[in-house]
Amino acid sequence: MTDEDEFAAYQSLGEDSDDHRWAFGTGFTDPLEGIDASVPDGVDAAALAAYCLMLGDDALIYSHRLQQWMTRLPELEEETALANIALDLLGQARMLLARAGQAEGAARPDGHGRAEDELAFFRDAHEFRNVRLVERLDADFAELTGRLLVFSAWRLALFGELARSRDQVLAAIAAKGVKELTYHRDYAAQWVVRLGDGTRLSHDKMQAALGVMAADPAKLRADVDAVLDTVLAAATLERPGAAPTGLVAGQAGRDGVHTEALGYVLAELQSVARAYPDATW
């Protein structure tokens, strides 16, 4: 049922369902249900694996950074909001890393691809392919919301196109992600406008937050630029110039060249899995 009209409430009562006694909290769906998980013909499995790894690493590392805000946010309601967003990204990371492992197996003669946990917990920093934007520890709430805006605007634009990917699994992951990221972007944009167009102090902090982001604003895509320009204009903020974190010998996060911050993330993220490699819970 996707048509939401004024009669939808009555329509749903007539639906054939085994849980119609429940008004709340049912109808969970598996986004990958019924999708062929084999790598389609004409798709380079190694390239697909590398691509899923990049996007999965972005979500995994950023999710962890958002989780570190738990118990530190100004309001309980914001805490739940950010926990939801972190959980959405962790879900994306799990599906993307699992897909990277499947594609990795398809690309190798022995057919062995790593499992999602193996990829998440048993790689070192130089094997991670996330962008450096997601590694940084937020200094304050302005940095949190500013970075979330840039990240979700960029990822949403990308996932919108990946939803038409030739790889059915990646397309399904992206289609699910679009709905989540639309909310993340909306949440972040509202805060950027609220703080940017708020008091003098909040404006200055928001402007400073945009300035320290380890992303080169000149290199974003045109449709992302349009979104950011719209939000920043409403927030009375200026688009920062060049990114403060330059390339290292022409390389960045996608090449495995990271900032110091990633080491701290991984140390925490991987500590339990590495101390107890066979543990289950």
Place this chain on the structure above:
Amino acid sequence: MTKETFTAEGGHGAVPVSDAPVEPAAASVRSDWPLYEVFLRGKRGLNHVHVGSLHAADPQMALHHARDLYTRRNEGVSIWVVAATDITASSPDEKDPFFAPAGDKVYRHPTFYEIPDDVPHI
């Protein structure tokens, strides 16, 4: 009839507005965000039901917070938020004049015929 006015603030019925200990003092600048009451309509529910309350700076933020706090388990398809101060609640002192007169009029209930088991939402 009492002169006190009541609000639904707190989300659990009538709360007196005057002569009640308020922390911080009512005259001071409010450090907390105002309270909003949240109403949800579930997928198979016909009407919006009060599910709780939350703090937010403005109605739009309240809607976001309501989505994050009250629809996490796939409950809702529609949300209403209402500023708690905009709700006028009946007073406990008026309980008898308000509700007692309906107590003996059993003929107003549709209890004199059998309802089939598979008819929901009665």
